[in-house]
Amino acid sequence: MKRKGLYKPTVEDAIEIGGIETLHPGGFALTKRTAELAALREGLKVLDVSSGRGTQSIFYAKKFGVDVTGVDISEEMVKTAADNAEKAGLSHKVQFMLGDSQCLPFEDNTFDVVISCTVGIPDDSQKVLQEMVRVVKPGAGF
Ligand SMILES: C[S@@+](CC[C@H](N)C(=O)[O-])C[C@H]1O[C@@H](n2cnc3c(N)ncnc32)[C@H](O)[C@@H]1O
Numbered sequence: 311m312k313r314k315g316l317y318k319p320t321v322e323d324a325i326e327i328g329g330i331e332t333l334h335p336g337g338f339a340l341t342k343r344t345a346e347l348a349a350l351r352e353g354l355k356v357l358d359v360s361s362g363r364g365t366q367s368i369f370y371a372k373k374f375g376v377d378v379t380g381v382d383i384s385e386e387m388v389k390t391a392a393d394n395a396e397k398a399g400l401s402h403k404v405q406f407m408l409g410d411s412q413c414l415p416f417e418d419n420t421f422d423v424v425i426s427c428t429v430g431i432p433d434d435s436q437k438v439l440q441e442m443v444r445v446v447k448p449g450a451g452f
Contacts (some may be wrong), residue, residue: 340427341366342373348423350374356382359411359442362393364404366427366450371395371403376423379416390427412437416445 350356352375358367361380368391369380382388391406409415411426412434424446426438 314332337368341369344425344427345370345374348392349426350376352376352425354422355379355420357414357421357424357442357445359414359424360428360437361391361406362387362428364394365405367404367406368395368398370402370425371400372398375402378404379404379421380404381406381411381414382406383410409424411441414441414445420445420446421449422447 348356350370354376356367356370356376356378358364358378358380360369361382364380364387367378367380370376373418380388380391382391385408388406388408392401395401395404395406407415411428424442426442
């Protein structure tokens with residue numbers, strides 16, 4: 311977080327300062343339910359779109375043994391998420407990258423499961439959904 315000069319907090323700053331653990335409707339109960347519905351299990355390659363501070367990605371790796379890539383448009387979020395994964399001892403299972411959910415930086419058919427709890431945040435939700443479908447392997451869930 312940059313505090314030099316006139317400090318203009320961003321939404322990400324507010325989230326960070328607030329110490330909020332999960333930031334989506336339904337909280338952890340919904341995170342867990344999502345993982346169950348997607349039948350997450352060891353060996354699966356998961357993409358967490360708009361991964362924020364990495365709370366969900368880390369949870370999926372820890373509880374379900376999946377390998378997770380989180381992608382977020384905020385550099386600060388990506389850094390925080392990577393730090394959190396390291397603190398959780400899961401850097402080998404979870405990685406975070408900078409990217410726009412409306413133009414995901416992955417090849418077609420890359421992931422077994424693609425999850426996002428924040429489809430409504432960017433301007434073009436339809437584009438996000440198309441991108442999620444593009445990068446998930448045919449027949450897989452998201
Ligand atoms: C509600 S938070 C995600 C919280 C996270 N799933 C969790 O439970 O900890 C929303 C995230 O969406 C990211 N975001 C907003 N627009 C985005 C976009 N176009 N592409 C990727 N990420 C975006 C923000 O940077 C923010 O980290």
